[in-house]
Amino acid sequence: MTEPHAGEKSARGERIMNAIGFGLIGVCFVISLCQVFVTAFRSRLDDTPVVRIAHWQLEAGIRQGIDRLAEEYEKALAEKGKKVKIEQLPIPERIYGNWLLTKLVGGEAPEIVEIRAEIANVDRLARFFTPLTRYLDEPNPYNAGTPLEGKPWRDTFLDALQGTVTYSKELLDYYAVGFNMFTSRVYYNKELFAEIMGPDAVLPRTFDEFVALCEATQAFGKRTGRTVVPIAGSKYTAPILIQRLMTNQTQKLKIALETKYDLRPSEEDLALAYLEGKWSLRDPDIQSGLSLLNGVGRHMTKGFTQLQREDSAFAFLQGRALMILTGSWDVKSLTEETTFPVGVFPLPLPTQHDAKYGAFAFGQVSEAAVGTGTPFALPRDGKNFDVALDFLKFATSYHGNRIFAEESGWIPAVAKVPVPERVQAFKPIVEGFDSGFDLNLGPEHKISYTQNQYLVFEEFEPLRRFTEKQEQDSRDALLMDSKRRLKDHARNAQRFDSPLGALMWLRSQRPGDRELERKIVEILGRQNGIEIVLYESGERLDAVKP
Amino acid sequence: MALPISKRKALAEWKLYLFVVPSLAMILTFSYFPAFSAVYHSFYDWRGGDSKEWVGAENFERAAMDSQLGYAFVVVFILIIANLFKMVPSIAMAVVIHRLKSEKWQYWYRVLLVVPMIVPGLVTLFIWKFFFDPNFGPLNAILDVTGLKAGLIWLDAHLLGWDVFAEGRPIPWLSSPHLIVPSMIIWGFPWIGAVGVLIFLAGLQSIGTDVYEAADLDGVTPFQKFLYIEFPLILTQVRLMLILMMIGTLQGFGLQLLLLGPEGGPSGAGMVPGLYMYNRAFSAGEFGYACAIGMILFVFILVLTFINNKYVRVQK
Numbered sequence: 001m002t003e004p005h006a007g008e009k010s011a012r013g014e015r016i017m018n019a020i021g022f023g024l025i026g027v028c029f030v031i032s033l034c035q036v037f038v039t040a041f042r043s044r045l046d047d048t049p050v051v052r053i054a055h056w057q058l059e060a061g062i063r064q065g066i067d068r069l070a071e072e073y074e075k076a077l078a079e080k081g082k083k084v085k086i087e088q089l090p091i092p093e094r095i096y097g098n099w100l101l102t103k104l105v106g107g108e109a110p111e112i113v114e115i116r117a118e119i120a121n122v123d124r125l126a127r128f129f130t131p132l133t134r135y136l137d138e139p140n141p142y143n144a145g146t147p148l149e150g151k152p153w154r155d156t157f158l159d160a161l162q163g164t165v166t167y168s169k170e171l172l173d174y175y176a177v178g179f180n181m182f183t184s185r186v187y188y189n190k191e192l193f194a195e196i197m198g199p200d201a202v203l204p205r206t207f208d209e210f211v212a213l214c215e216a217t218q219a220f221g222k223r224t225g226r227t228v229v230p231i232a233g234s235k236y237t238a239p240i241l242i243q244r245l246m247t248n249q250t251q252k253l254k255i256a257l258e259t260k261y262d263l264r265p266s267e268e269d270l271a272l273a274y275l276e277g278k279w280s281l282r283d284p285d286i287q288s289g290l291s292l293l294n295g296v297g298r299h300m301t302k303g304f305t306q307l308q309r310e311d312s313a314f315a316f317l318q319g320r321a322l323m324i325l326t327g328s329w330d331v332k333s334l335t336e337e338t339t340f341p342v343g344v345f346p347l348p349l350p351t352q353h354d355a356k357y358g359a360f361a362f363g364q365v366s367e368a369a370v371g372t373g374t375p376f377a378l379p380r381d382g383k384n385f386d387v388a389l390d391f392l393k394f395a396t397s398y399h400g401n402r403i404f405a406e407e408s409g410w411i412p413a414v415a416k417v418p419v420p421e422r423v424q425a426f427k428p429i430v431e432g433f434d435s436g437f438d439l440n441l442g443p444e445h446k447i448s449y450t451q452n453q454y455l456v457f458e459e460f461e462p463l464r465r466f467t468e469k470q471e472q473d474s475r476d477a478l479l480m481d482s483k484r485r486l487k488d489h490a491r492n493a494q495r496f497d498s499p500l501g502a503l504m505w506l507r508s509q510r511p512g513d514r515e516l517e518r519k520i521v522e523i524l525g526r527q528n529g530i531e532i533v534l535y536e537s538g539e540r541l542d543a544v545k546p
Numbered sequence: 547m548a549l550p551i552s553k554r555k556a557l558a559e560w561k562l563y564l565f566v567v568p569s570l571a572m573i574l575t576f577s578y579f580p581a582f583s584a585v586y587h588s589f590y591d592w593r594g595g596d597s598k599e600w601v602g603a604e605n606f607e608r609a610a611m612d613s614q615l616g617y618a619f620v621v622v623f624i625l626i627i628a629n630l631f632k633m634v635p636s637i638a639m640a641v642v643i644h645r646l647k648s649e650k651w652q653y654w655y656r657v658l659l660v661v662p663m664i665v666p667g668l669v670t671l672f673i674w675k676f677f678f679d680p681n682f683g684p685l686n687a688i689l690d691v692t693g694l695k696a697g698l699i700w701l702d703a704h705l706l707g708w709d710v711f712a713e714g715r716p717i718p719w720l721s722s723p724h725l726i727v728p729s730m731i732i733w734g735f736p737w738i739g740a741v742g743v744l745i746f747l748a749g750l751q752s753i754g755t756d757v758y759e760a761a762d763l764d765g766v767t768p769f770q771k772f773l774y775i776e777f778p779l780i781l782t783q784v785r786l787m788l789i790l791m792m793i794g795t796l797q798g799f800g801l802q803l804l805l806l807g808p809e810g811g812p813s814g815a816g817m818v819p820g821l822y823m824y825n826r827a828f829s830a831g832e833f834g835y836a837c838a839i840g841m842i843l844f845v846f847i848l849v850l851t852f853i854n855n856k857y858v859r860v861q862k
Contacts, residue, residue: 123597303718303719306720306721450807450809451809451814454721454722455812
């Protein structure tokens with residue numbers, strides 16, 4: 001008779017457990033539903049303008065810097081009786097590009113977004129972002145009472161926003177403003193340096209001394225049995241080194257290829273010059289650059305081409321690497337997370353006196369041309385455009401940029417703003433020569449170059465193997481890039497037709513309107529500029545042998 | 547089974563069909579619309595946004611001549627064949643669990659298999675990325691300690707000629723083009739997937755004990771039991787897993803994207819069609835061409851599924 005009773009108990013127990021399970025699901029569902037409705041209705045009832053600012057800068061200090069800016073801005077507006085909310089959207093770098101593109105295409109982009117060259121090419125800039133030129137021509141009202149009062153907003157930036165991302169040469173418009181400047185330096189472990197080189201050793205000032213330091217580090221590792229590499233390498237930090245070394249060896253070649261007398265052959269010019277046979281990968285300058293890369297690459301973490309950014313950072317932070325070459329954006333992360341003191345020094349590059357590499361270099365590359373970083377643009381579809389623009393003006397005013405620099409530890413982008421103590425060593429070194437060029441000459445070429453780069457760091461005949469492989473890919477890649485650029489130019493020139501047509505019709509209705517005339521001349525000028533580039537590049541590409 | 551009803555009665559009960567409408571609307575919006583949009587855009591030179599230019603079949607013609615896409619299909623077919631062999635450990639595991647005499651232990655082994663499923667797939671990928679680390683990864687350490695690396699060095703010197711295995715040099719699993727495909731095959735060792743094991747186990751548990759008793763009487767060995775009894779009777783499950791595996795392998799690129807990046811690693815050695823599609827869309831900005839690649843991939847999957855349905859028959 002106990003069996004049925006046990007069975008009944010078990011069935012009842014199961015019913016109770018099921019009821020608890022369903023009850024939990026129900027409660028969670030009700031809570032979620034309430035949260036959704038409360039948030040939805042709160043945002044509908046609350047008419048406070050919200051400005052969302054999206055970026056990928058997850059390094060230490062940046063989010064705090066932007067939060068502080070947001071706080072100060074909201075306070076400043078509250079004093080004037082206005083309410084506004086600034087929300088930060090930090091998105092991991094790896095997915096930021098795709099995330100932003102999806103938002104732009106879907107018409108749901110935040111009001112302020114950080115951009116970079118790969119994300120905001122000419123086509124996307126023209127389609128998705130608002131030109132800021134006319135706003136930059138006027139003084140920034142938040143600079144009143146400061147040394148920058150009365151100056152056009154554009155001229156208050158250290159580089160006058162002449163960077164390739166903030167200003168589009170093709171569209172002849174400004175599209176973004178930067179919050180700071182970046183330079184790159186070699187961070188080193190002071191304790192380990194003293195262990196390897198002795199307590200009184202001085203930092204390397206020449207390229208040969210730098211190589212000697214790397215070799216001494218490797219010898220130290222072998223002697224003591226410790227796993228120590230000279231330079232922590234990864235897929236992320238290697239391109240910085242590659243770019244510095246390659247552009248050092250192509251300084252003279254770049255001048256030789258220059259045709260427009262502006263000392264700035266564009267990627268398009270260089271790509272066309274390659275297709276026209278004016279330079280090749282077998283040129284001694286390029287070969288010397290590759291040799292330099294191979295030489296320095298031997299001192300980086302083995303297999304670094306498969307390592308991620310965090311791998312190289314960990315190697316340095318854990319004392320397994322003496323040095324790491326990265327930017328001022330990592331200063332807070334790398335100096336505050338370590339158990340040892342960290343120093344920085346500029347990467348010494350071969351000068352024209354260098355016995356092996358001097359033939360192709362002028363010398364140390366000047367950082368005078370370093371543009372503002374962390375460029376923020378305003379998507380066309382963003383709501384609350386006026387507030388977003390106003391916030392950007394606040395953030396890049398004398399006071400705003402000082403707040404940001406102090407909080408983030410980054411170099412300010414605005415003139416006369418004091419550089420925080422911890423990044424004094426990162427202040428741009430303006431003495432030196434213009435840089436050369438590297439082999440990132442377009443999206444397709446960059447893909448093939450990235451795929452073949454591992455050959456440069458192999459042990460067996462690296463230069464020959466890389467040159468042969470890259471030569472097979474370069475021509476087709478550069479042709480594709482050049483044809484795509486031509487299509488972009490044509491499309492961008494065409495974009496001006498509608499506003500031109502509208503303005504010309506208006507002129508017929510309002511003859512003598514000087515403002516209209518000015519706009520027509522300006523837009524015609526821009527369109528003509530693009531068309532000149534279009535026809536010139538088109539002629540050059542047509543002349544290229546198939 | 548539902549009994550057929552007359553058209554008149556069905557039309558009279560039209561209000562009941564309204565219950566299907568919300569689900570149908572969601573499927574049309576989130577499944578069919580993106581697919582039709584992809585078909586539409588595959589005939590355009592589309593860079594995202596509104597600007598697009600009609601190019602007709604040019605994207606498909608280009609895909610037919612694209613050597614990198616061709617290579618990507620070669621890689622993915624290698625992975626399909628490897629994954630075919632990688633189904634064997636799951637089947638073996640299911641058979642072993644099924645043959646356990648204790649039901650309690652059968653239950654606990656099933657639990658032990660399922661528990662790792664709570665770890666997100668991305669975390670597993672990151673762990674494997676660490677395994678492949680040339681300097682600190684356990685894989686290289688195990689090869690060193692067990693002496694297997696010496697065997698690989700010998701193989702490389704006498705047979706392969708890759709120059710990737712050498713004394714005193716860490717094995718660059720993800721930075722040498724020769725080792726990329728082997729790395730993708732090694733990934734997931736010991737290749738015992740919980741879902742696969744559970745599906746096979748469900749099939750095995752439907753086999754009656756009388757079959758085993760008859761086999762015992764006939765003196766059938768354990769391996770013969772597997773070959774002549776268990777395997778034929780779980781062929782339905784094997785076929786299902788085969789289809790899922792082929793579709794998953796053809797479409798998948800998360801592993802390659804995380805381990806190798808959008809370029810597919812050194813020399814693009816790890817490029818698979820899904821990753822190439824991603825690369826074209828997000829690295830090169832050629833969304834229209836990426837849609838065309840998606841269409842080609844769809845046709846491949848359709849053809850493979852058709853072949854599988856037609857030729858992998860289940861003897862009932």
